[in-house]
Amino acid sequence: MHIVAYLKDALSALGELFYPPVCSSCGNHLFKNETEICQMCIRRLPRTYFEKRPYENQVSIMMWGRCRVECGFALFYYRKGERVQQLLHDVKYRGNQKLGVELGKQLGKLINQANPNLFDELIPIPLHPRKKRIRGFNQAEVICNGLAEVLCIPVNSSDVYRKTHTTSQTKKGRFERWQNVEDIFDVANAEQLKNKHLLVVDDVITTGSTLEACINQLTAIEGVKVSVATIACAAL
Ligand SMILES: [Zn+2]
Numbered sequence: 001m002h003i004v005a006y007l008k009d010a011l012s013a014l015g016e017l018f019y020p021p022v023c024s025s026c027g028n029h030l031f032k033n034e035t036e037i038c039q040m041c042i043r044r045l046p047r048t049y050f051e052k053r054p055y056e057n058q059v060s061i062m063m064w065g066r067c068r069v070e071c072g073f074a075l076f077y078y079r080k081g082e083r084v085q086q087l088l089h090d091v092k093y094r095g096n097q098k099l100g101v102e103l104g105k106q107l108g109k110l111i112n113q114a115n116p117n118l119f120d121e122l123i124p125i126p127l128h129p130r131k132k133r134i135r136g137f138n139q140a141e142v143i144c145n146g147l148a149e150v151l152c153i154p155v156n157s158s159d160v161y162r163k164t165h166t167t168s169q170t171k172k173g174r175f176e177r178w179q180n181v182e183d184i185f186d187v188a189n190a191e192q193l194k195n196k197h198l199l200v201v202d203d204v205i206t207t208g209s210t211l212e213a214c215i216n217q218l219t220a221i222e223g224v225k226v227s228v229a230t231i232a233c234a235a236l
Pocket residue numbers: 023024025026027028037038039040041042
């Protein structure tokens with residue numbers, strides 16, 4: 001082993017001795033085979049089980065009449081002030097990218113159980129370049145990296161882009177949200193996406209307006225099918 005790699009390993013082992021890794025959700029110590037979140041939390045957090053009915057669940061039904069969506073997946077339900085919101089907050093605003101990758105892997109496992117080998121590419125909902133620069137990463141892309149490891153399909157972060165910087169969505173009504181995002185995405189390389197089944201990925205789905213705007217750009221391309229996967233889905 002190279003001396004630098006050896007030292008790195010030794011230092012990380014030493015660090016773990018003094019600061020053993022803990023679960024981002026419950027704070028308990030993690031076992032060797034766990035990363036960022038413990039198995040207990042994965043089982044105890046409010047799972048949606050959408051993968052049992054991928055073509056007919058809250059995500060796909062939410063999109064009916066608004067855009068064409070094949071399957072919808074979400075790992076957990078999302079409620080304000082609860083642990084799932086804290087986890088996503090950790091990824092997005094505290095820069096815990098490792099947790100984002102791990103949540104992506106967990107999501108990938110259940111997608112694989114439901115519909116293996118269905119998708120050609122992963123499309124993270126793009127951030128405006130300015131926002132990405134400020135945050136340093138796109139959380140949807142980080143989640144895609146975890147998904148890609150399990151589903152063994154590539155992440156395509158270049159063919160869809162965000163052309164306008166939007167104001168915050170949180171205080172807007174549904175119609176205002178939709179108006180705010182209707183025209184914010186564009187496709188750079190439609191030819192490359194033709195006839196593919198794309199899995200569009202975001203951290204959370206609330207009203208679905210942002211996803212709808214992105215999906216409508218994609219389904220306008222010849223032969224494209226779109227499915228949706230998020231870590232969390234707002235509980236009704
Ligand atoms: Zn835990």
